[in-house]
Amino acid sequence: MHGIRHLYRSFVSTAIMSSKKQANSKKSSGKTTATNTDNNKPATVGAVSVNKAGEIVLRIHAKPGAKQNGITDLSAEAIGVQIAAPPVDGEANSELVKYMSKVLQLRKSDVSLDRGSKSREKVLLVGKNTIDIDRATQLIKTECENG
The missing domain is CATH 1.20.5 (Single alpha-helices involved in coiled-coils or other helix-helix interfaces)
Incomplete structure (x- = not known):
């Protein structure tokens, strides 16, 4: 311990x-750009960015145990996402990946949890060549506004 x-x-x-x-x-x-040599680190700073491998990086502030899934806010630091699953046995993580793939209009297999499996601060990766960063940002903003 x-x-x-x-x-x-x-x-x-x-x-x-x-x-x-x-x-x-x-x-x-x-x-506001960072120069990183690690392929899993983002090339830009922000809630939605692209890493050197060409994958879209989504920084998430998860809020598990909500009544329904939804994006609560979009800031420079993270995307606030409420999840309708308890933070037990990875249920909230699975629901987060499923929900964000729905928001981005992608297959569930195109979105993966990279970091933060036991934290509220999570990093999701969106597969290379599945969606561009402008479209992803637009879809997230639209979902945030529609609540």
């Missing part, structure tokens, strides 16, 4: 330092 706490604290402090570095680099350069 102590090892898990240490890893969590290390992860949190790394995330805080990383966000401070991004804030400082935005102040100095005014740019």
Whole structure:
């Protein structure tokens, strides 16, 4: 248990330092793009971006246990998604992937959970060449407005 706490604290402090570095680099350069060499990291910063592998990256703030599925908000940091499934045994994760594939008008197999299986902050990947980023953003905004 102590090892898990240490890893969590290390992860949190790394995330805080990383966000401070991004804030400082935005102040100095005014740019919102990041240069990453890892293929799973996004090439741009934001809720909807494209990684170097050409996959669309969706940053999700999940809200499990809702009465119905829906997109609650779209910010620069994440897409707020309420999920009508409890956060037990991966039910909310499965429902999230199913719901987002429906929103994006894709097959369920085209959308996958990349990170955050046990967290509210999740990262979904949309398969390469299935939809472009502008269309994905448009569909998400439309779903958010329709509630």
